[in-house]
Amino acid sequence: MSGVNIQQLSIRFGSNEVIKGLDLQVHEGEFLVLLGPSGCGKSTLLHAIAGLIDVSGGRIEIGGQDMTEAEPSARGIGMVFQSYALYPTMSVERNLSFGPRVSGVPKDEIARRVQRAAQMLHLEPLLDRKPAQLSGGQRQRVAIGRAIVREAGVFLFDEPLSNLDAKLRAELRRELKLLHRQLGNTMIYVTHDQVEAMTLASRIVVMKAGVIQQIGTPTEVYERPANLFVAGFLGAPS
Ligand code: ADP
Ligand code: MG
Secondary structure (H helix, E strand, C coil), X not given: CCCEEEEEEEEEECCEEEEEEEEEEECXXXXXXXXXXXXXXXXXXXXXXXXCCCCCEEEEEECCEECCCCCHHHCCEEEEECCCCCCCCCCHXXXXXXXXXXXXXXXXXXXXXXXXXXXXXXXXXXXXXXXXXCCHHHHHHHHHHHHHHCCCCEEEEECCCCCCCHHHHHHHHHHHXXXXXXXXXXXXXXECCHHHHHHHCCEEEEEECCEEEEEECHHHHHHCCCCHHHHHHHHCCC
């Protein structure tokens, strides 16, 4: 388990500064939701934490260690993105076990982890199927399962439910809450959906144009918005 400490993070694409001197402390074991309109820099921030893009300035610590320049695989994170990015030719079982197989985890240990993740996510009857034989919700469960099997201390979610219908979204929201209670790891969850933020978050970070507008519990942010932008954004229908 580990927290994430971001100091004075700046990310530029050419002359466009997308993240602007951002400070953020993600506590170990919390469910932090990043909420903000499309284009405000949520995905960019996650990609920087994951090590998928270079930062222009600042520092990223994960589990108390400076990871600003570290390879993605060394950061102890699991990523779950909107498009499921499963390996289409591999079974669910192979998709789940791929990460630890590559990093040389012993076979019986991998089997134990896959079994546990499959049980948590109701994937046991589906282990022999290929991704094409799964529904959208089942595919997203496999993507979550991969992060569990890697035993990541920090999970990064980038709008993981946005391709699913309302009923499935509600169901997966409940499962994610339960999962977080069972695993107790750090979750950083990006969404532009206010309902998701209110129901999942221990704390919400509201962003606008690469700048944090407010950090607080769902109740704090909803009842005492820091400014008109936060008030308007939380009040707007999703
Ligand atoms: P969000 O996830 O909040 O919708 P993004 O982080 O995807 O926002 O994008 C923030 C801004 O950065 C947008 O203006 C987007 O066009 C720009 N951006 C994102 N990725 C790149 C990139 N690889 N190259 C250039 N501009 C980018
Ligand atoms: Mg995005």
